[in-house]
Amino acid sequence: MTYTFQQLAEQFADRPAITDGDLQLSYQQLYERVQALSETFSALQLRSIALHGGNSIDWVVVDLACQQANIVLQPLPPFFSLSQIDACLEQAGSQLLLSEDAGLASKLQQTVSLMSSQIARYHAVSITPKKPAQLPQGTAKITFTSGSTGNPKGVCLTTEHQWRVAQSLATVTALNQPKHLALLPLSTLLENIAGVYSPLLCGGMVIVPSEQQRGMLGSSKLDHKALLACISQWQPNSIIMIPQLLLLLVNACLQGWQPPASLQFVAVGGGKVSPTMLAQAHQLGLPVYEGYGLSECGSVVALNTSTQQVDGSVGQVLPHCQVNVVNNEVVVSGACHLGYAGVPSSWYPQQVHTGDLGQCRNGWLWINGRSKNLLISSFGRNISPEWVESEIMAEPFMRQCMVLGDAEPYLSAIVSCSELVDNVQLASYMARVNQQLPDYAQVWHWLRVSPAQLAPFTTANGRLKRDAILSAFADQIAALYHGESAAS
Known part of the structure; x- marks a missing residue:
């Protein structure tokens, strides 16, 4: 069934639908705002809108209004760099940009004009696309991956697909009128579908505190005290977490923090989750359930729940989809x-080859690793090490570089460079490179080694033997994350 918010508003009319702490709207009140904005968008004859901002009631209103008006929406993560935003706007053929950043229009290398916005939060920028967008028929939302190479890929989804995933999640979690606290950015498809649509289908209420209230600074920085205070204040029934946030909660519990008794479901995904951490979370009374998915599949493919869970598995495959393992790859x-x-060559696929290695038995899915070198940070960011390495290697005095950080909160690197460059100069250079990268792709610590030390682990054509290096420098790499770093 294809849902519309109008149907939900009729069903749950006076129930609270959404709040940011200052304002609370019922389903009917939210629908009235959605309908009014939808009519404004339709009058402007817009085909494509980009939305750039943090979590808010207005963000949800724009999202639902675009569905109502059959307008393609491109949510843009606030932490995207200017070049990434520019690439997204071009890919989608965006005609209107709604942004909380008053200066973004002047920063973009486009011919733009400012126009009045019906929502005061956003600065509305009219854009003349450089060329017509190439989009598959039926596209309702383009969700941009963080871009493992720095160039975001626009995943095109239908409205029906998004709500189908939300309905599957509502069915398997079986939460009745849940109070859901949106901790992740709504521009993240997972929070958008599982944190907004799914609770709304259940007659629940979505809580959308600001980045500052949640302690979410950029894509990879946290104010621990603010985050914990936010959870304690709102007493939610459900939250969605990435591995790094789960680690924070576990450590907080070990130090005496008491999770709300209201908490019924903590979904964790977006990266590798340590089985030890999950076991510890359960021992501490945290109702944590691991899941798995990717944007190309509408975000969630499998999920453990309170009534159906298997240790070590990422969950049971959701009712709306099927999983096969072909040559060890999850399809x-x-x-x-x-x-x-x-x-266009990618349009209308019948299957999604995930690039993940795994097993599927009796509807339960296990993920064993990645088929490529892609790093997935504990914040759920997909990062190609070759991309960051190429940025670092742009300076001639650099000899070799291997970027690390799979399942870790930040990137590190093993580097070698000319002996004429001292550590102070190297630190200054790395700082300049970081300024050119989004925060999730910046290298925070590194281990400097000599070219001779890396020589045994280099192929004839200069490629590093990654697995051999990880093994040979295991102790030093561990120190980058759990001890004193060689540089900072």
Whole structure:
């Protein structure tokens, strides 16, 4: 069934639908705002809108209004760099940009004009696309991955696909009128679908505190005290977490913090989750359940729940999709995106080859690792090490570089450079490189080694033997994350 928010507003009319702490709207009140904005968008004859901002009631209103008006929406993460935003706008052929950043228009290398916005939070920028967008038919939302190479890929989804995933989640979690606290950015598809649509389908209330209230600074920085205070204040029934946030909660519990008794479901995904950490979370009374998915499949493919969970598994495959393992690779069908924006050769796939290695038995899915070198940070950011390495290697005095950080909160690197460069100069250079990268792709610590030390682990054509290096320098790498770093 394809849901519309109008149907939900009729069903749950006076129930509270959403709040930010200052304002609370019922389902009917939220629908009235959605309808009014939808009519404004339709009058402007817009085909494509980009939304750039943090979590708010207005963000949800714009999202639902675009669905109502059959306008393609491109949520843009606030932490994207200017070049990434520019690439997204071009891919999607955006005609209107709604942004909380008053200066963004002047920073973009486009011919733009400011216009009045019906929502005071946003600065509205009219954009003339450089060229017509190439989008598969039926595209309702383009969710941009963080871009493992720095160039975001626009995953095209239908409205029906998004709500189908939300309905599956509502069915398997079986939470009745949940109070959900949106901790992750709404521009993240997982929070958008599982944190907004799914609770609304259940007659629940969505809580959307600001970044400052949640302690979420950028894509990879946290104010621990603010985050814990936010959870304690709102007493939610459900939250969605990435591994780094789960680690924070576990450590807080060990130090005496008491999780709210209201908490019924903590979904964790977006990266590797330590089985030891999950076991510890359960011992501390945290109702944590691991899941798995990717944007190309509408975010969630499998999920453990309070009534159905298997240790070590990422969960049971959701009712709306099917999983097969072909040559050890997880392949998903029944939940396919429409393809990538601007890449017609990718359109209308029947299956999604995930690039993940795994097993599927009796509807339960296990993930064993990645088939490529892609790093997934504990914040859920997908990062190609080759991308960051190429930025670092742009200076001639650099000899070799290997970026690390899988399942870790930040990137580190093993580097070698000319002996004429001292550590102070190297630190200054790395700081300049970091300024050119989004915060989730910046290298925080590094281990400097000599070219001779890396020589045994280098192929004839200069490629580093990654697995051999990880083994040979295991102790030094561990120190980058759990001890004194070689540089900072």
